[in-house]
Amino acid sequence: MANSKYEYVKKFEADDKLPPYNWIVVRIDGCHFHRFTADQEFEKPNDQNALDLMNSCAVSMMDQFPDIVFAYGVSDEYSFILKETTQFYQRRSSKILSLFVSYFSALYIFKWKDFFPHKALELPPFFDGRVVCYPKLRIVRDYLTWRQVDCHINNQYNTCFWMLVKSGKSVKEAQELLKGTQTKDKNELLFQQFGINYAKLPAIFRKGSCVYKDKVEETVKLDDTGNPIKRVRMKVTVGHFDIIGPKFWSEHPNILEEES
Template sequence: MAKSKFEYVRSFETDDTCLRNCYIVVRLDGRNFHKFAEQHNFTKPNDDRALGLMARSACSVMGDLEDIVIAYGQSDEFSFVFKRSTNWFKRRGSKLVTHVASQFSSSYVFYWKEYFGEQPLLYPPGFDGRVVLYPTNRNLKDYLRWRQADCHINNLYNTAFWTLVQKGGLSTTEAEERLNGTLSADKNEILFSDYNINYNNESPLYRKGTTLIWEKIDETSTKRVTLPKEGEKEVTFTRSRRKVTAHYCDLIGDLFWEEHPDILEEDA
């Protein structure tokens, strides 16, 4: 077909191909979730329904989009790591980030009821997305460690803050003043001495965030079959299937990475 005289406008499109050999990370973050959480009565500091829905939506992204090897989420954010050799959408950054963001957002709405029951979704939530490239395994692991350290710092602060308010009867201003200038050890100490809370016993979902990876799951099922000589017989089948599994584990040490050597490819 002949090209129209308007065809030249295509040349205005810019090339956003992600550099080869790099891991492609797409991070989404809920838009104005401070307000969204208030309006939907999220429990403070952590709402199991909200965190569950985030993870469910991330599972949907992993299942529907190819080549995501690991995802990590906390609060209103989720990061998705594409394997470094991915050629999905010819590594075009805009395609990758928009597909992840739209699949995630529509899943968030689609699965809302499974987590919030009859509580209505008051307006359509949105998520921003960005693309970051990491050239080495060390950089990629440090990226995830950075997000998990952020989870830890925020969750320790929020746990101390809301304990002071909910159990200690302090106003939010007083709680803020009480925590001003405190170090991690001080916050642990406040929780332990004044409220008998051992922070390390708080749910790992809150302290570590959610890590999603692909794992081989052996599924056994039994079927009744009719064999020519033996007649009807019960037979057990074992099938190996790839499934997204959730973990609430430490990513900062080396253990997780040693236990899951298949997640990352060798550095070139």
């Protein structure tokens, strides 16, 4: 009972290799998280535990898939950047997309109890994802800028919105009050009405999270005279930086390097 007669059906599988020498970005996004975060009673506008869970998943992603050179997360979305020269699964789009979104989803539920020990998951949360190719480094930088600007816009709006709602406004009233307001207006509203200096809010809320490999010096053991023997190794690290300006990138020149 050989199977060869039916193997022709494999010929319908399209070749989906991504073009060479393009940076690969995989963006994962929570599906129906508006409802999920309501059901699970997340803190609004930001739930520190939920963000820590997302970041922990991203760190595990980088450990599992060493071809990821940088990840940037905000709210229920995470972007993973693979180097332009990666040969991970021969750059097959479906393979990369499905592995990334599956492992991230698996991690999120697997780690849930570590971040929400007192809240059982009621329904399994899940994510969608997409793969995008960027032909030049400067466009990858623009991509990251796009996400961090979005983080800022959303977080500032949500901070105002939830302060208004918590202070007694209805959802509709809060939306009305914020319609058409600019950054400056929102900062003033927060300061005047709620005594909040937006710039002093935790960076994780305002800037999102960067995950990358950084050199760390570790004490491996002590030598015979009791002096520490140290070793430098690369460790996956989480930080909350401005990635729009050049500072972070000039301090970490090895993260996104373009071949010349």
